[in-house]
Amino acid sequence: MKKQSLFHSILKVVGLLLTISTFIIIYLPILIILIMSVNDSTRGYGWEGFTLKWYTALIVPSAYPEMTALPNLLNAISDTLLVAILSTIIATVLGTIFAIGINALSRKNRIRMVVLNNIPIVNPDIVTGISLLIVFSLLSFTLSFYTVLIAHVFFSIPYVVLSVLPKLKKLDPNMYEASLDLGCSRASGVGKVIIPNIATGILAGALLAFTMSIDDFVITYFTSGDEYLNVSTWLYTVLKHPRHFTPAVYAYNVIIFLITIIIIIFINNVRERKEKISHEKNI
Amino acid sequence: MKKIFSLLIVVLISVLTIGCTTKSKLYVVNWGDYMDPVLIKAFEDEYGVEVELELVDSNEAMASRIQTGTYDLAVFSEYMVDKLIDQNLVQEINYDLLTNETGLTVIPKLYSLYSDSEIVPYIIPYAWGTIGIMYDNDKPELKTLIETQGWAALFEHTDEYNVGMYDSSRDAVAAALLYNGFNVNSENISELAAAEAALVNANFRWGTDELRGWVIEETLDMALVYSGDYFSEYYLADAENITFDFYVPETTNVWLDSMVIPKNAQNVDLAHKFIDFFMREANALANSDYIGYAPCYEEIYDTMVSEYEYDDPNFDPYPEGSYRQMYVYGTDERSQRLTAILLAAKIND
Amino acid sequence: MKRLHGYALPYIVWMIVLALIPTLFLVVLAFSDLALFNLGSFSLTLANFSIISLDTTLKAMGNSLKFASITTIICFIIGYPVALYLSNLKEKTRKILIALLIVPLWSNMLLRITAWEKIFTPSSIFTDIFGLSFDLLGEDIAIIIAMVAMYLPFMIFPIFSVLEKLDTKLIEAAKDLGANDFQTFFRVIFPLSAGGIVSGTIMTFLPSMTAFALPQRIGLGSTTFIGNIIESKFRTEIMDFNGISINQGSMISLFLMLFSITAFILIVKFDKEGETLI
Numbered sequence: 001m002k003k004q005s006l007f008h009s010i011l012k013v014v015g016l017l018l019t020i021s022t023f024i025i026i027y028l029p030i031l032i033i034l035i036m037s038v039n040d041s042t043r044g045y046g047w048e049g050f051t052l053k054w055y056t057a058l059i060v061p062s063a064y065p066e067m068t069a070l071p072n073l074l075n076a077i078s079d080t081l082l083v084a085i086l087s088t089i090i091a092t093v094l095g096t097i098f099a100i101g102i103n104a105l106s107r108k109n110r111i112r113m114v115v116l117n118n119i120p121i122v123n124p125d126i127v128t129g130i131s132l133l134i135v136f137s138l139l140s141f142t143l144s145f146y147t148v149l150i151a152h153v154f155f156s157i158p159y160v161v162l163s164v165l166p167k168l169k170k171l172d173p174n175m176y177e178a179s180l181d182l183g184c185s186r187a188s189g190v191g192k193v194i195i196p197n198i199a200t201g202i203l204a205g206a207l208l209a210f211t212m213s214i215d216d217f218v219i220t221y222f223t224s225g226d227e228y229l230n231v232s233t234w235l236y237t238v239l240k241h242p243r244h245f246t247p248a249v250y251a252y253n254v255i256i257f258l259i260t261i262i263i264i265i266f267i268n269n270v271r272e273r274k275e276k277i278s279h280e281k282n283i
Numbered sequence: 284m285k286k287i288f289s290l291l292i293v294v295l296i297s298v299l300t301i302g303c304t305t306k307s308k309l310y311v312v313n314w315g316d317y318m319d320p321v322l323i324k325a326f327e328d329e330y331g332v333e334v335e336l337e338l339v340d341s342n343e344a345m346a347s348r349i350q351t352g353t354y355d356l357a358v359f360s361e362y363m364v365d366k367l368i369d370q371n372l373v374q375e376i377n378y379d380l381l382t383n384e385t386g387l388t389v390i391p392k393l394y395s396l397y398s399d400s401e402i403v404p405y406i407i408p409y410a411w412g413t414i415g416i417m418y419d420n421d422k423p424e425l426k427t428l429i430e431t432q433g434w435a436a437l438f439e440h441t442d443e444y445n446v447g448m449y450d451s452s453r454d455a456v457a458a459a460l461l462y463n464g465f466n467v468n469s470e471n472i473s474e475l476a477a478a479e480a481a482l483v484n485a486n487f488r489w490g491t492d493e494l495r496g497w498v499i500e501e502t503l504d505m506a507l508v509y510s511g512d513y514f515s516e517y518y519l520a521d522a523e524n525i526t527f528d529f530y531v532p533e534t535t536n537v538w539l540d541s542m543v544i545p546k547n548a549q550n551v552d553l554a555h556k557f558i559d560f561f562m563r564e565a566n567a568l569a570n571s572d573y574i575g576y577a578p579c580y581e582e583i584y585d586t587m588v589s590e591y592e593y594d595d596p597n598f599d600p601y602p603e604g605s606y607r608q609m610y611v612y613g614t615d616e617r618s619q620r621l622t623a624i625l626l627a628a629k630i631n632d
Numbered sequence: 633m634k635r636l637h638g639y640a641l642p643y644i645v646w647m648i649v650l651a652l653i654p655t656l657f658l659v660v661l662a663f664s665d666l667a668l669f670n671l672g673s674f675s676l677t678l679a680n681f682s683i684i685s686l687d688t689t690l691k692a693m694g695n696s697l698k699f700a701s702i703t704t705i706i707c708f709i710i711g712y713p714v715a716l717y718l719s720n721l722k723e724k725t726r727k728i729l730i731a732l733l734i735v736p737l738w739s740n741m742l743l744r745i746t747a748w749e750k751i752f753t754p755s756s757i758f759t760d761i762f763g764l765s766f767d768l769l770g771e772d773i774a775i776i777i778a779m780v781a782m783y784l785p786f787m788i789f790p791i792f793s794v795l796e797k798l799d800t801k802l803i804e805a806a807k808d809l810g811a812n813d814f815q816t817f818f819r820v821i822f823p824l825s826a827g828g829i830v831s832g833t834i835m836t837f838l839p840s841m842t843a844f845a846l847p848q849r850i851g852l853g854s855t856t857f858i859g860n861i862i863e864s865k866f867r868t869e870i871m872d873f874n875g876i877s878i879n880q881g882s883m884i885s886l887f888l889m890l891f892s893i894t895a896f897i898l899i900v901k902f903d904k905e906g907e908t909l910i
Contacts, residue, residue: 007812008813014713015716016717019713019717019729022710025780025784026785029744030744032750032757032758035761044756045496045499045755047757066320069324071336098639098640098642101638101639101643102639102640102643104634104636104637105640113644116643118896120651122834122838122895122896123838123889123892124838124891124892125839126859126888127888127892130658130881131658134654134661134668135649135654137668138653154646154650157643157646211737217742217845218845222866222867225352231740232740232741232742235742235746237315237338238315239849240315240491241338242316242496243315243492243515244316256739260735261735264731264734268727445770447852450853488770489853497769500756501755502753502770623688627688629856630688
């Protein structure tokens with residue numbers, strides 16, 4: 001008996017130590033970003049005192065000449081958010097429809113479709129980026145905002161599908177059939193019966209899609225033309241040309257970071273409340 | 284459901300059309316850190332237009348941009364302009380549209396370097412300079428080493444010091460050729476092989492505009508940089524805080540960057556207005572002060588030296604008694620060879 | 633619900649256009665002299681194949697494989713115990729910690745790379761504030777640390793999601809049959825988490841092997857990965873005035889696809905429904 005608990009406790013101590021190291025290594029860069037966002041230094045070579053001007057520069061850019069410099073960070077931010085919002089909406093709608101379709105297939109075909117669906121997830125970004133670049137030039141699309149949008153929808157849909165499918169599997173198929181018997185059309189049956197029951201899956205998928213889009217670098221890099229820069233490709237360019245850099249990008253990142261934390265807390269609260277309610281119902 | 288969908292479509296369409304403005308646009312492709320953003324903004328405001336600026340790291344990359352895309356203005360080095368004329372990718376400058384040009388004279392010793400070339404009608408000189416060594420002057424022995432050994436300091440001490448090399452095939456190979464005592468335009472196979480060996484054997488860090496920042500942050504002890512890389516940092520830093528210095532070996536290259544208008548430019552007229560805007564004396568001065576390179580026009584250059592205190596002897600890219608070489612494009616095979624040398628050198632570090 | 637299978641049809645078309653056709657075209661580009669930006673007649677050739685056997689390409693490939701392997705192994709050695717530890721925690725703590733692991737991923741990846749640059753610089757903000765100085769920029773170890781920090785969560789999540797769902801009855805059964813903790817772990821828990829390990833390995837190995845911004849920034853350009861060569865072939869040196877670089881880049885990309893195909897086969901084998909991928 002002693003031997004067993006020894007193994008157990010070793011595992012526990014090692015696990016604890018490694019978990020702590022994991023958090024340190026993952027949060028260290030976040031800490032640096034936070035510090036840089038309040039550092040009163042344009043070039044960022046060292047600590048030059050506390051300031052909030054990079055945050056105000058995001059809100060009232062006209063007072064800061066560096067905020068109008070090209071390539072423009074504010075344009076990059078608005079382009080990033082616009083693509084992220086649009087691609088999330090489109091990918092969520094399409095991904096949910098496709099997932100409903102995939103779920104309706106026979107087991108064999110469903111697995112085939114899931115494999116197909118996983119291509120963009122497993123494929124390295126660089127290969128996906130090049131593949132899309134090739135399609136766009138075959139279709140003679142000029143690389144622009146729109147090609148980036150298509151690319152983002154492309155790599156977001158699989159995540160929505162994967163988030164929605166497990167929820168669909170748990171759904172009782174008789175409910176949908178019943179709605180048809182009660183006079184719903186196919187589409188309204190989907191809207192009234194299926195969608196409300198898989199809403200959490202759709203929401204999770206949308207959140208994933210948004211995350212993937214807002215942080216994407218490689219695929220945007222290969223599918224964007226001369227005019228379109230998102231925050232990542234903007235950064236990649238200005239890191240090589242430091243005088244175009246502005247620390248306001250750190251501030252932007254901190255703001256996004258805080259918003260995400262709020263969203264996660266909010267979603268968790270809603271889920272907990274729901275679970276509580278259903279728990280109480282069961283009693 | 285239908286209502287939600289139609290609402291969504293309306294939102295989508297309106298969002299997608301917001302991005303379109305009616306302002307006419309000027310597409311510029313330029314090197315990074317190479318044009319004062321305040322002046323670009325002033326140009327936009329004055330003419331009510333929008334400037335789209337794309338940044339590149341090398342002449343080669345810029346050439347690929349104007350081949351695959353449409354730009355109205357680019358800033359190329361002299362040797363590439365030569366090649367672009369051969370490829371029919373640039374157009375002649377229309378001097379009738381440049382009102383400020385008449386008051387300015389190109390510095391004679393600069394003009395003599397390219398006055399025989401076919402590039403003259405295609406270019407508006409933008410800046411000129413050399414390559415040299417920027418180093419951390421906290422280490423006195425390093426200063427002595429560089430001043431006594433010149434190019435050899437860069438190539439022979441990469442084990443003791445962190446040394447940065449420019450990630451551009453022409454400049455890296457030119458430095459290696461100069462180190463070996465050859466001409467920067469050498470096409471000789473064994474000379475190029477010696478240059479390759481020098482680059483491969485040394486253990487460099489590679490970068491472009493970030494090299495000077497790395498010297499300032501002491502990640503690097505010394506690095507090959509363009510003259511303006513040093514001066515723009517020098518005039519930006521606090522006087523008491525300057526921990527870096529610049530050394531130009533006796534024999535080095537001299538280059539001339541010029542504004543050119545690509546053949547397929549959509550907005551030729553506006554491109555000329557842009558050039559003219561940067562040739563206004565006040566603007567030219569402000570821009571030269573921003574980029575830190577020597578201006579190409581006598582009037583501007585003199586004011587820079589007398590009123591902006593650019594009196595460092597190294598500010599003149601071609602001082603009396605120095606020996607300077609200018610790049611020529613050479614053959615396509617040589618260009619490919621240079622690319623291969625750079626790749627081999629980077630991969631073996 | 634079965635009659636809704638028609639909803640999957642457009643997806644097949646979508647995937648054919650955006651995933652299958654470019655793959656086929658990549659093969660054509662790799663084995664011909666077709667100019668991507670100037671489509672016209674072309675002839676098939678094996679000339680681009682020489683790029684693979686080039687000393688520089690092989691070395692870059694070697695670098696990519698070396699760094700990706702080391703990163704993946706370290707991520708596994710750290711990630712598995714962490715996933716195990718987290719899966720044994722109380723539900724509330726577990727949820728909070730997992731959320732805390734996800735949150736940093738919402739920070740821009742390139743900005744996090746920049747932060748690592750600051751950490752590894754001899755005199756930077758990190759030195760000013762913490763008094764610590766690591767002069768590691770450009771060293772292999774710096775690239776590995778940054779890569780582990782970047783991809784570790786992608787190793788932890790899939791393993792965690794498998795361990796979390798593990799049927800506790802199986803573990804109890806093993807113990808009832810006389811297995812000690814050690815045996816239970818290696819005979820029951822570990823084999824059952826194979827699906828998560830495979831997904832985690834793939835999600836760590838492939839991105840680190842194909843990385844190009846991270847080695848470029850942290851390695852100060854002195855460590856070339858295969859991704860850097862592809863980047864330059866498709867983005868910067870497109871026009872060496874004879875334009876074969878895209879074809880060469882396609883050849884290298886095709887070579888990379890061998891790795892993703894292997895990954896697919898493994899995923900299909902271990903996790904048919906792709907449940908560990910998110």
